[in-house]
Amino acid sequence: MAILVTPQTKILVQGITGDFGGRHAKLSLDYGTLVVAGVTPGKGGQFFEHGGHKVPIFNSVADAARETGATVSAIFVPPPFAGDAILEGVAAGLELAVAITEGIPVKDMIRVKRAMQGSKTRLVGPNCPGVVTPGTGEGSKGGCRIGIAPGYIHKKGRVGVVSRSGTLTYEAVYQLTVKGIGQSTCVGIGGDPVNGTSHLDVIKLFNDDPETVGIIMIGEIGGSAEVEAARWVKAHCKKPVAGFIAGSTAPAGRRMGHAGAVIGGAEDTAAAKIAVFKECGIEVAATPSDMADALIRVAQTMGVTLS
Amino acid sequence: MNIHEYQAKALLEKYGVPVPRGAAATTPEDFITALTRLPDGPTMVKSQIHAGGRGKGTFTDGFKGGVKFCKTKADAKEIAGKMLGNTLVTAQTGPAGRKVQTIYFTVASEIKKEYYLAILLDRATSRPVIVASTEGGVEIEKVAHETPEKIHKVHVDPAYGLADFQVRELIFKLGFNAAEGKNAGKLIRALYTMYWETDAAMIEINPLITTPTDEVLALDAKVSFDDNGLYRHPLITGLRDLNEEDPKEIEASKHSLSYIALDGNIACLVNGAGLAMSTMDIIKHFGGTPANFLDVGGGASKEQVVAAFKIILGDTNVKGILVNIFGGIMDCNVIATGIVEAVKEVGLKLPLVVRLEGNNVTAGKxxxxxxxxxxxxxxxxxxxxxxxxxxxxA
Known part of the structure; x- marks a missing residue:
């Protein structure tokens, strides 16, 4: 089944006529993803053309969803307008909004998250690489790629990956693929201090997904989301889980690239999170090169076949 | 972005938060002008640097204390002369310390009691939280650890804003008398308005004080802003003090590179923040020490790679370089070409290890x-x- 999206999911792209959104809409089309609509206010009626695809552009998310049946949005809108773009997707009743945009003011996200309370839309991101459910074609083509991840490094399979970082997700996915282990779905939840879907939300989805047999959880310094997820894993998750936390060498009080990657106190250091992981039975990768091997170790101990 | 105490106090005043009267000076000649704006009598002299622990700090010439109480303005002028241009080392500056380029004089307030008050983001609830304590003027982390019952928190619903009952709750918990409570209520509301309207990341008042006449004042102030929100606040952006930042970090930001200087000797150049952090970690894991954090971003151009090499090599501690690129979408060969040209341009003499992975990696290698x-x-x-x-x- 995979989680969040399947190869049949119809997606729309907010900001499809921008450089960034356009480039990645093309890569998603090449991957075989059903990009059925674009949204750019003022350009409704035009088309986004690529490789034989002719994707209609609409003035609003509501129009795009109604006319094409799209249920998921990929948001590439610049930071000052991105909060608004998320809420437009919520108002249109989308199932999922994936916000790729980096640099949205925290205050905007505080308001967006409050406004989303009680709505049926799930938000992934912002400041994230997106979501990939690999397909069965060459280089995992035929899957659903929402966002900016390289599609070809994936392989269809049974391991779920959740991470706050883009390139670290690719690192983990690539290690798995090289070892012949495929992925059910890979979710980048983003590096901002206020985001939509949390580590725990994704872990719960993976736990409920019969297709997913093992999980890699990648976190970093700052906040307590990984700790919350780890405690839930200990209490409820029966599947093997491997984890990695980036930032052991990061100095306190400095933002390490991601807006949310900053040590605020003794609780949100890498060492503290790694200690909780171990306490909760999560197999900790000693280095980022060890992420796939860590999962293989814990799967073997539990008698689970990953591939 | 951080700002100085004197800048923070000016903003606080603008929003109606009472602070002790004060005046800043950047040259010895300015001391007299600044001091004439204050009444005669006890005066505080405060070194302005972006680091805490100033009062307990020591200057590199042996002079002790970056914040001093003086009985008279004449004394204040003399003490300020010892601080200005001198380098202050505190628990937060690291051994190199920070050069004091501004002195802030304030009236020395009479203190009845010290409190703690801060507003920041609570990541767990995605809401602003007001943190208050009767234990002011000390390290709040210590209070939270040893006497958590003395820390009071109020989470603000962003849809409604700070509610009156929440302000009352804080006032009662802090045990103010009626007159103090009235003043504290006004102050808390003003402080929240400032936090919300300026896209502040954190406002910390430590200590907040009451005076014998029941006034409530922000005696010290530490204010930082969400970098992502600065585009909405040109006046606040203008408060940035480049003297407080590492020149290498300033240069990096000009090229849209995310760079943070550290004290090790192996420089790294990486794409992606998570990968950059864990590259530092893996250097340490194998017994080395990272010299920096450097994220060249997803679409690193040749120009950026050249700039990155120049910044790295500007750090004289660097004895070797590790380049770690996971070229997901980018063509690894383009990156490899950029590295080769950059290395030729800067004339690299140090050991360089390159790890390339991803799209078109064979050609890149x-x-x-x-x-x-x-x-x-x-x-x-x-x-x-x-x-x-x-x-x-080796």
Whole structure:
């Protein structure tokens, strides 16, 4: 089944006529993803053309969803307008909004998250690489790629990956693929201090997904989301889980690239999170090169076949 | 972005938060002008640097205390002369310390009691939280650890804003008398308005004080802003003090590179924040010490790679470089070409290990191999990290 999206999911792209959104809409089309609509206010009626695809552009998310049946949005809108773009997707009743945009003011996200309370839309991101459910074609083509991840490094399979970082997700996915282990779905939840879907939300989805047999959880310094997820894993998750936390060498009080990657106190250091992981039975990768091997170790101990 | 105390106090006043009267000076000549704006009598002299622990700090010439109480303005002028231009080392500055380029004089307030008050983001609830305590003027982390019952928190619903009952709750918990409570209520509301309207990341008042006449004042103030929100606040952006930042970090930001200087000797150049952090970690794991955090971003151009090499080499502690690129979408050969050109342009003499992975990696590795440069190729992150640690130790 995979989680969040399947190869049949119809997606729309907010900001499809921008450089960034356009480039990645093309890569998603090449991957075989059903990009059925674009949204750019003022350009409704035009088309986004690529490789034989002719994707209609609409003035609003509501129009795009109604006319094409799209249920998921990929948001590439610049930071000052991105909060608004998320809420437009919520108002249109989308199932999922994936916000790729980096640099949205925290205050905007505080308001967006409050406004989303009680709505049926799930938000992934912002400041994230997106979501990939690999397909069965060459280089995992035929899957659903929402966002900016390289599609070809994936392989269809049974391991779920959740991470706050883009390139670290690719690192983990690539290690798995090289070892012949495929992925059910890979979710980048983003590096901002206020985001939509949390580590725990994704872990719960993976736990409920019969297709997913093992999980890699990648976190970093700052906040307590990984700790919350780890405690839930200990209490409820029966599947093997491997984890990695980036930032052991990061100095306190400095933002390490991601807006949310900053040590605020003794609780949100890498060492503290790694200690909780171990306490909760999560197999900790000693280095980022060890992420796939860590999962293989814990799967073997539990008698689970990953591939 | 951080600002100085004197800048924070000016903003607080603008929003109606009472602060002790004060005046800043950047030259000895300005001391007199600044001091004439204050009444005669006890005066505080405060070094302005972006680091805490100033009062307990020591200057590199042995003079003790970056914040001093003076009985008279004449004394204040003399003490200010010892601080200005001097380098202050505190628990938060690191051994190099910070050069004091501004002095802030304030009226020395009479203190009845000290409190703690701060507003920041609570990540767990995604809401602003007001944190208050009757234990002011001390390290709040210590209070939270030893006497958590003395920390009071109020989470603000962003849809409604700070509610009156929440302000009352804080006032009662802090045990103010009626007159103090009235003043504290006004202050808390003003402080929240400032936090919300300026896209502040954190406002910390430590200590907040009451005076014998029941006034409530922000005696010290530490204010920082969400960098992502600065585009909405040109006046606040203008408060940035480049003297407080590492010149290498300033140069990096001009090229849209995310760079943070550290004190090790193995420089790293990486794409992606998470990968950049964990590249530092893996260097440490194999016995080396990282010299920096450097994220060149997803679409690193040749110009950015050249700029990155120049910044790295500007750090004289650097004895070796590790390049770690996972070229997901980008063509690894383009990156490899950029590295080769950059290395030729800067005339690199230090050991260099390059780990390339991803799109068109075979061509990329071939470009590196045929470049004639004395660089070492690493297969995995672990392999590359071990190689550079060994080369630097040799």
């Amino acid at each position: 071939a470009t590196l191999a045929s470049s004639g440069l004395a660089l070492v190729s690493g297969d995995t992150m672990a392999d590359a990290a071990q190689k550079i640690v060994k080369l630097v130790a």
